[in-house]
Amino acid sequence: MAPLRRRLASLALASACALSAAACATGGGSSTAGGRATVKFWSMPYWIGDDSKIKDLVSQFNASQDKVTVELTLLEWKDGRDKIKQAIAAGTGPDVWLMNNGLELDYLKAGSLAPLDALGYTTADTDKFLPLSKVDEYEGKLYGAPLYFDVDVMLYRTDVFQQFGIAGPPKTWEELKSTAARITTESAAAGKKVSGWQFKGMDDHLNAINSTWESFLCQAGGSLTSPDFKTSTQNTEAGRTAMNYMKSFYTDKVSPTGTSALNGFISGDVAMFPFFQSVIANVQTGGAKTEGKWAVAPMPTGPKSGCSMVGGHSLVAKAGGKNLAASGTFMRWLASPERSAQYMDFHAIFPYDLAKVDPSVKATVDDKVKADPNWNAIFEQLGRNTPDLLLQDRHAFQARWDAQKASVVAGVNGQVPVDKALETIDGQVGKALSSEK
Template sequence: MSPLRRRFAAVAVASAFALTASACSSGSGSSSADGRTVVKFWSMPYWIGQDNKVKELVDEFNASQQKVTVQLTSLEWKDGRDKIKQAVAAGNGPDVWLMNNGLDVDFLKAGTLAPLDKLGYTPADLDKFLPLSAVDRYNGKMYGVPLYFDSDVLVYRTDILKSYGFTAPPKTWDELKSMAKTITTRSAAAGKKVMGWQFKGMDDHLNAINSTWESFLCQAGGSLTSPDYATSTQNSTAGKTAMDYMRSFYTEKISRTGTSALNGFISGEVAMFPFFQSVIADVQAGGAKTAGKWAVAPMPAGPKSGCSMVGGHSLVAKAGGKNLAAAGTFMRWLASPERSAQYMDFHAIFPYDLTKVTPAVKATVDAKIKGDPSWPAIFEQLNRNTPDLVLQDRNAYQTRWDAQKASIVAGVDGQSSVDKALSSIDDQVDQALKAK
């Protein structure tokens, strides 16, 4: 039995009965009534703001094919990843599924994922992706095909900054803190109580503290693990610098925990916050409350750099299946330059090198960039980032993110000392790394 099967066998058996009939139908290599090869695809609704879009894309693919039919099982973000992991461990999971960029090292070590060269991808195909696609490499091979990238950026209210005398967003940690403090202090004196800054995740969207924290840790020059990925390294000089900086916003009463960064931003109660650029779709959903009143900028640079967390999603396929060719056909379609250009509509970052796509695709992407003032800042931020942080993060990923959700918030808002908070993360992650 593989390591992945051993690790999840108990929960997989318990959960198998709860999976829908459609999720378990048509096994690998089976054929539909019209003789097409069936590919089972499990996905969360990655098209931000429009949950039905993934189904529409699958329907479009099926209509274009004569030999392949994709059966979609739609999952929810709250437990979709767990359902996939449990089903794959039990041997009745999908042929193709959605996974975070960086992939899951448990799947990689267990040999569960098919390398892309077994799915019909050539070296020339892989050369078309941005260098950040290295986040989906393992032992020299690519196992995930990027749909799009995410990158933490600064989102700010232009109207609020202007009302307090600021004509441009902050470019450094010092400028960020000074501007945020001015807005918070002066607005409170005027009876408006506008928070100059909120760290995304110190609010009702707790999971976001992970991308926030890893961005600021990176900017302080820190790392998540040792170079060999064997040891957690957050309790470091850089880790303490990052947490001390974040903590100062609350000890100096610039920011308040419990206030939603996004909701406060839309209502005009928060002036600035950091998050993946895909949050733009949520800001735009604010309608008249936000229209013409906000913009995006690269992250303020820390003591060492202006880097930020990289995210996004890829497609992966099950190794050893009887329908790898059909799975590859679907993956190459859904993660094609043509589809990735469409994903830019929800501000997903195009994962291909524009010098290596067709003129038609390049023209489409160029038009989208030209028509939206957010894109230059997003691409500037993307170019500051490397695969390193994501490659570290995929080792003991779930343990790390669970530990950070508890310890980062506790350390930043003063419930725990900085040293205790960072040590707690390292202790939990080290145990998980040793268990691998």
């Protein structure tokens, strides 16, 4: 067992004490002052485009309460997850914190997270979540309260499509390749080359290659692991199909190596790219460069399906916290249907079943969807996805994402043969999976 795993595992006893005996002491955690329970909340600024929004929300919560006070520690994305993990392992971390949907296996196996039913969530509460909330399930219990979901979608420049007489976004891999090639070729002949397509992650944001790759692998019918999560399964016919397809964009000079998908899209030098729909907030910063000149479509369908990677964030709580009820009160407020409807302002996907929320919340969501037709494409893509890929990704997560960042890029760029790239991923991930057994 790795040192970090051992430190997390040491919290399991404290977790059991907190759930079974009020007199059992724990290290760190929430406190009570002046009759109010204090909950320590650590978060990265998940409200894209406005870091101050998290502080505003915590202030709103505190103003609405007479028994709970939340103390916010706002971390940076570059190292926030590591700081939380280190603090939790040392017993000095937060009571509630932000975690990727799918959750991290080390926390779950160590018993470091409180299940939602221990935090005051009822079946009526959890039944309101979309079925996709299963991504936060472990051994039959939910451990994360989803704030919002992300799914990979396709963004395209409507002005470029109009310029070259293209009626609408491509719906299949074949149409994507031919449409992208047409734009690249015809724009170059017209004197100003526009790259028809760029894979997000083959550019200024290397980590994005993971969601991009896993989306295309899924569309080819592939999986990340075997059903028992014990074997890495990327070096398969589906893996070769996906990587060879991606490679063909560079071999055929449809896509440029090293060009930023996002920056190129904003400047009008890239016509289409895939990424989580929340990137819309970044596209909108382009102002006059992008306003009224782009739209969202579902991902083009591959040989087997039109699925894509699922992301987003949830709230979790420390199982050994002294005031689990207070932590649950805060989580139910910040991850409530009312707040999640607000998160749609940065194009985060509402994580609740609209048929099960208060009519006023449904009306708010409906109004936001009517105001922006891109939501129709986003929700169509959401409906194509299942929890399976993210549940697989939970196992050997860090090893997989590190291996894919190196080997997918190398295979797609032609630096190594496709078979070798996939073999390397399975080898590195397989070692990490073996250590989990």
